[in-house]
Amino acid sequence: MKQSSDTRWRTVDIVVASVIAVAFGVIFWAWNMVWSATEGAFTFFPPAQAVIYGVWLLPGVLGGLVIRKPGAALYCEFVAAFVSVLLGSQWGMVAILQGLAQGVGAEAAFLAVRYRSFRLPVAIGSGALAGLAAALFDQWRYYSELDFDSFRLPVFLLTVVSAAVVAGAGSWGLTRALAQTGVLDRFPAGRERTAV
Numbered sequence: 001m002k003q004s005s006d007t008r009w010r011t012v013d014i015v016v017a018s019v020i021a022v023a024f025g026v027i028f029w030a031w032n033m034v035w036s037a038t039e040g041a042f043t044f045f046p047p048a049q050a051v052i053y054g055v056w057l058l059p060g061v062l063g064g065l066v067i068r069k070p071g072a073a074l075y076c077e078f079v080a081a082f083v084s085v086l087l088g089s090q091w092g093m094v095a096i097l098q099g100l101a102q103g104v105g106a107e108a109a110f111l112a113v114r115y116r117s118f119r120l121p122v123a124i125g126s127g128a129l130a131g132l133a134a135a136l137f138d139q140w141r142y143y144s145e146l147d148f149d150s151f152r153l154p155v156f157l158l159t160v161v162s163a164a165v166v167a168g169a170g171s172w173g174l175t176r177a178l179a180q181t182g183v184l185d186r187f188p189a190g191r192e193r194t195a196v
Contacts, residue, residue: 006069007115012186013067020066021076024059025083031055032089047151050158054166057130060106061171064126065118066178066189073110073126077103098137105133106167118189123175124168131163 035052042049063076081099089095109126110118135156143152175189184190 009067009069009071013069013072016187017063017067017072017075018079020059020063021079022083024062024076024080025087027058028056028080028084028095029087029089032084032091036090045154047154047158050155051162052166053134053159054127054131054162054164054168054170057102057106057127057134057163057167058171058174060103060130061123061126061167062174064106064110065123065171065175066184066187068110068115068118068188070111070115071107073106073130074100074103077106077130094141098134098141101133101137102130106130120169120172123172124164127166127168127171128160128164130167131160134163135159 035049038049038052039046057077059080060073060077064073066072067076078096078099081095081102084099085093085095091098106126106129108129109122112125113122138159139152139156143155146152175184178184179190179192182190
């Protein structure tokens with residue numbers, strides 16, 4: 001099957017996706033420390049810490065919105081997780097598997113619309129599906145022994161909501177802000193900017 005020019009990755013796509021992924025890998029490394037440092041602030045209700053979870057899901061949604069090619073969301077999320085592990089993640093190699101799962105979730109929303117829509121609802125859906133994948137992974141890997149009603153269910157729901165808002169709507173806003181600067185002019189996302 002011949003690959004269309006709409007789905008074929010250009011060199012600039014690979015470079016920009018890699019820059020997004022590596023930059024967020026460094027952000028993940030720092031965010032891992034923020035996560036640990038904020039645990040005490042959530043002692044009143046530990047599942048509430050999931051409201052800040054969405055930061056870990058930003059590169060997948062952002063990559064999908066900027067690159068707009070099959071595999072971009074998965075690539076950005078997976079490589080970001082890999083970079084964070086190289087820098088020293090307290091979750092070790094498991095973070096790579098989690099990044100893969102989260103990337104598949106983020107990619108699923110773009111695939112569902114056949115890479116034809118990159119509007120806010122799709123971005124929110126991408127964030128929510130990445131959050132769903134992350135929440136399912138966490139339930140399996142970390143929380144399976146904890147109480148369902150008082151911990152697992154609230155963490156699950158808050159992770160998905162945080163992902164939809166922070167990663168979904170946040171990436172959509174970030175893409176629009178980047179487009180306004182002109183740095184995305186080589187991408188469809190940059191050519192959609194509104195006149196100021």
